[in-house]
Amino acid sequence: QANDEKEISQVITVQKPQLWSPRTPCLYQATFRLNQGDKVIDHLQKTFGIRSITYSADKGLLLNGKPIKLDGGCVHDDNGCLGAAAYDRAEERKIQLLKSAGFNAVRTAHNPPSEAFLNACDKLGLMVVDEAFDCWRVGKNKYDYARFFDQWSQRDLAAMVLRDRNHPSVIMWSIGNEIIERESHEAIKTAKMLVGAIHKMDPTRPVTSAIPTWDNKWSILDSLMATLDICGYNYELFRAPSDHQRVPSRIIVQTESYPKDAFKNWEMVNSYPYIIGDFVWTAMDYLGESGIGRYYYPWEPKGEPWEADLFPWHGSYCGDIDLTGWRKPVSHYRNILWNNDEKLYLAVQEPNPAKGEIKLTSWAVWPTWESWTWPGHEGKTLQVEVYSKYPKVRLYLNNKLIGEKQTTQAQEFKATFPVPYTPGVLKVVGVVKNKEIESKYLRTAGAPAKIKLIPDRKMILANGEDLSFITIEINDKEGVFQPNADNRLQFKITGPGVIAGVANANLKDLDPYVGSTRKVWHGRALVVIKSTRKPGDIILTASSKSLPDVFLVIKTRKRLSYK
Structure with missing residues (x-):
């Protein structure tokens, strides 16, 4: 009859399915047809993937029964010069950039992404931590979501989960980021409510929340973390070994980390099965949080972004990838750590000005460039950085050997060479058993032409x-x-x-x-x-x-x- 609703369930079997993973993002398409007699009166097509997720403190995260670590980055919702407009192609390009930089996972901080974003993650093979809220009942800004939490949170959470649960790329839900009231008993009740609501709609995926501490009261958060399937640590991964002694069943993912701590975090993640991954803040530069990742010169305002008026800064600069899509040197270093195809990289540190020194904020790394063009620095010593998965590298300037250094894990897969600047060709080669395997070059450029x-x-x-x-x-x-x-x-x-x-x-x-x-x-x-x-x-x-x-x-x- 008109306006009636009826739910129909159908079970199908897929013989020898091709499983979805970041390396093999295999997708299927289901077609649903509504017939009236022999006539099709409506139809629907849905894309899906087949894969399994299990997790434990003993074995870590298993995708399709195989261990996997989350080599992740956080992203904001904007698309750079396009603002917050989620054009399908802009979202797809964003995922392509992340994949080409070696990421296998992304955290949508701090809100659900567009469908186009998730469609691209499905298609290209990027695992997603799908995040719902940046605050609960206590707000961070005057007009934020805290005003609507009690009235809308469960409906908004349901809208996210029901929309996104058929995406194979979504491997985990997050119920919050750096919740202000996290130490309160009310927060534990709220977390249980949110986690329970998600499990009812989707019992197949774990739930996390990104939790920091600003006052060193860490163990007080144990009760809140006990409500979660996987505990998200913001900048607190150093606590993991002692936490494991106290709570052996806890599974940990670092939901935010400083870019400068790439090696330390990589080493931690790969040393313990109960640490399943790390998400750097951030994978890409974004508009807002102005100057959070800035480096600054002696004549510029000093300190962290909350300590000074940083105008004209209007964006973050903490991303591995900049606003044009160019990968900063730290991106290449991170990719080399992750054992992807990239094995060798060459760049040069920007020298300090004639008077004073360059300073860094907490989310900054030293300004380093793919450049051997430094007019005015002739004869002055520059610091040349090499990132390498080869056991040894050699550096040449104009075909003259400058030096040879080890680049094993003991050296954090990097070497720094002091080199007096002379224009020409700077070359690094990766060496295995005294054989030169691969080379990278930087050439001095002439005037713009x-x-x-x-x-x-x-x-x-x-x-x-x-x-x-x-x-x-x-x-x-x-x-x-x-x-x-x-x-x-x-x-x-x-x-x-x-x-x-x-x-x-x-x-x-x-x-x-x-x-x-x-x-x-x-x-x-x-x-x-x-x-x-x-x-x-x-x-x-x-x-x-x-x-x-x-x-x-x-x-x-x-x-x-x-x-």
């Missing part, structure tokens, strides 16, 4: 919301990247497209993210092109004073072929 446009996609859908992300680099006349370039670029677009955003990685730059001009920073910038609903050719022209104009054609089509 060329603009280079590098699109992530040259063909996009004419659907009014598909995107092409175009990286702009400044090269010298020989095509060598110029890492010191700061040229101002002008963009002009013709055809069925618009400029959706422009950016560089300098989070002190006050140029708007919407417009037709941007300066490059350390030789690099980004422009994002959005399609209209009309197919055709979008022509982007980039120009800069004293440099020749360049143009790029992005084709838009009603359908895309991937043959």
